[in-house]
Amino acid sequence: MMKKMQLPLQTLNLTLGFMVWVIISALLPFIKEDIPIPTERLALLTAIPVVLGSILRIPFGYYANVLGARKVFLASFILLLFPVFYISEASSYTDLVIGGLFLGIGGAVFSVGVTSLPKYYPKEKHGLINGVYGLGNLGTAITTFTAPLIAATAGWSFTIKLFIVLLLIFTALNFVLGDRKEAKVKTPIMDEIKGVYKNDKLWLFSLFYFITFGAFVAFTVYLPNFLVSHFELDKVDAGMRTAGFIALATFLRPVGGWLGDKFKPLFLLMGVFSGLTISAILLAFSPSIGLYTLGSLTIAVCAGLGNGVIFKLVPQYFSKQAGTVNGIVSMMGGLGGFFPPLMLSAINSITGQYSIGFMALSQVALASLILVIWMYYQDRLALSDEVFRSTGQGILVTDQSGVIRAVNPEFTQLTGYSEEEVVGHKPSILKSGRQSGSFYADMWKIITRTGQWQGQIWNRRKNGEEYLELLTINAVRNDAGEVIRYVGSFSDITTTY
Numbered sequence: 142m143m144k145k146m147q148l149p150l151q152t153l154n155l156t157l158g159f160m161v162w163v164i165i166s167a168l169l170p171f172i173k174e175d176i177p178i179p180t181e182r183l184a185l186l187t188a189i190p191v192v193l194g195s196i197l198r199i200p201f202g203y204y205a206n207v208l209g210a211r212k213v214f215l216a217s218f219i220l221l222l223f224p225v226f227y228i229s230e231a232s233s234y235t236d237l238v239i240g241g242l243f244l245g246i247g248g249a250v251f252s253v254g255v256t257s258l259p260k261y262y263p264k265e266k267h268g269l270i271n272g273v274y275g276l277g278n279l280g281t282a283i284t285t286f287t288a289p290l291i292a293a294t295a296g297w298s299f300t301i302k303l304f305i306v307l308l309l310i311f312t313a314l315n316f317v318l319g320d321r322k323e324a325k326v327k328t329p330i331m332d333e334i335k336g337v338y339k340n341d342k343l344w345l346f347s348l349f350y351f352i353t354f355g356a357f358v359a360f361t362v363y364l365p366n367f368l369v370s371h372f373e374l375d376k377v378d379a380g381m382r383t384a385g386f387i388a389l390a391t392f393l394r395p396v397g398g399w400l401g402d403k404f405k406p407l408f409l410l411m412g413v414f415s416g417l418t419i420s421a422i423l424l425a426f427s428p429s430i431g432l433y434t435l436g437s438l439t440i441a442v443c444a445g446l447g448n449g450v451i452f453k454l455v456p457q458y459f460s461k462q463a464g465t466v467n468g469i470v471s472m473m474g475g476l477g478g479f480f481p482p483l484m485l486s487a488i489n490s491i492t493g494q495y496s497i498g499f500m501a502l503s504q505v506a507l508a509s510l511i512l513v514i515w516m517y518y519q520d521r522l523a524l525s526d527e528v529f530r531s532t533g534q535g536i537l538v539t540d541q542s543g544v545i546r547a548v549n550p551e552f553t554q555l556t557g558y559s560e561e562e563v564v565g566h567k568p569s570i571l572k573s574g575r576q577s578g579s580f581y582a583d584m585w586k587i588i589t590r591t592g593q594w595q596g597q598i599w600n601r602r603k604n605g606e607e608y609l610e611l612l613t614i615n616a617v618r619n620d621a622g623e624v625i626r627y628v629g630s631f632s633d634i635t636t637t638y
Contacts, residue, residue: 144261146318147210148273151254154214155277157311160284161221161304162190162247163361164228165237167288170369170376171297178234183366186234189241191358194248195475202252202468206326210257211319217250218312222305229301248475251277252468259456260324265402268453272398275391275448281361282387289380337466342458345516346451346466347473349410352417352509353447355477356440356502357390364437372430386437390445397449406450406457407517413447414510416440421503425496448474534630535610541624543567555610555633557603568629573607575599584614588627592616597634608635 165172166187172178178186205213221244228240254274259267292300337343364386368379400409420439423432451470459466488498529536535552539545545563553559556571563570576598588594595613602608610631617626 143318143320143322147261147320147323148258148270150314150318151210151214151258152274152277154218154311154315155250155254155274156280156283157307158217158221158247158250159278159280160247161225161280161308162194162244163281163284164225164244164288164301164304165190165241166361166365167285167380168292168297168300169366170379171289171292172231172237175297176231176234176237178237182234186237186241187363187366189238190244190248191475193242193245195245195472197245197249198252198472198475199465199468201249202256202471203465205253205256209320209323209325210253211315211321211323213253214250214315214319215312217246217253218308218315221246222308225301225304225308229298229305251475252471255452255455255467255471257323264456267456268398268401268406268449269395270398271452271456272395272401272449275394275398275452278357278391278394278448279388282384282391285361285365285380285387286384289377293377337459337469340459342516343466343469345512346455346458346470348512349414349447349509350451350470350474351477352502352506353413353444353451353477354471354474356417357387357444357448358475358477360437360440361387372433382434386441389438390441390448393442393445394449397446398453399449400446401450401453405517406454407513407520409450410447410513411510411517413443413450414506414513416443417447417506418503418510421499421506425499425503427494427496532630534632536628536630537563537568539568539627539629541626543627546626555602555608555631556600562603571600573599573601575607588614588616592618608633610634 169178169183169187201213201217224240224243224246228237228244231237231240254277255271258270258274262270288297288300291303361383364383365376365379368374368382369376374382397409416439420436420443423436423439428436452467455466455470484498484501488494529547530549532549533551535555536549537545537552538547545566545568548558548560548563552563556563558570584594584596593613593615595611597609598612599607599609611634612629612631614627614629616624617628619625
């Protein structure tokens, strides 16, 4: 029963963490009325919680493995009590910066659940489970939608104090319902980092999440003020539209994880980055509110699906170092939400528009699309190489002139020749002398006519021992129909002769 409680409990934990994470950005229109904030510092203020929330994801993911999710969530909610109260009493820009920095703890808890929850479910459900957990992103929507409504009548300071009550409730819930017997891993963090940092897939996944989750966070923190200042919408309307963006992206996250369980995740990412590229180009042309809404909603769809798919891929490739890798990948996603608002603000101050920033997003998304395609074909090549090297038959590959270019380990096992000893030579190095010249002439006539030959042939190992093999030779042709290589596969059948 306790294990079944962990998915809903940790999802609700993430919801609260994200609710607290965006307090400042959601209430900024109200806070500005009481605390003077320079326009050029608005983007920095909303981005500050993202920084700590991103960086802390690495240790949070690691300690979720070492200590268990229960202890990490408990400590997080207790620590969040202090910055939340401090911000509720803020009277200066500096107070907001200090409190906002520590609000990042609310965003850091993301890596706790994606590390802990897969322990309770089989691999074929990891995409869906991490996607369901990702519904906790709705916390940003809840705060963005409800906080302005409450603040409009009760004031922003009282609104923030309400979060203290929620933090106390969830501290108690985790103390009672958190799993004390969760499986734990105690590998030193530096050992885990050393084991993964040279793996190119870690950095590719980090880039992909930098784009998808970064786009989600960037639009979450930037849309409320952007819609008010650029389209002159009232604050509540802007909050509702932003909440709609967040809700759409968040509800599609488990859909992305589920699709990742059912279909090829890399194919899905190709569609995600194609959509991001097109929608960012649309936004670059500063369209009307209608087209701007269409472009933003397309980004929400692609970001939501992409977030779910990526966290299906992480445990698939990094099962033993999931905590640290989840932390690094999710940290890069959080940082992806830090830089775009600053970049857009800087570009707007220089050019008076946001077009260059959105065009930059489209180009990065296009580059990611190309990398996903490259990764897909690299995986196919790796699979082919794995089959080539692990098959139980000896295999040799020659060029069109019959010179050996590659052999597999089983070839060495059967013949005694290493790859270095045969590459550059012709297969005649294996001849036993039992077959006549006419035998080989007839064999190559058949290969030239049909592209294939199969039969029994006597060859000689490196130690001089003769053996009988069942040999199959296939001609490999290019699109023009020209032979580019020959592949021979054989097995030793001496004992059955």
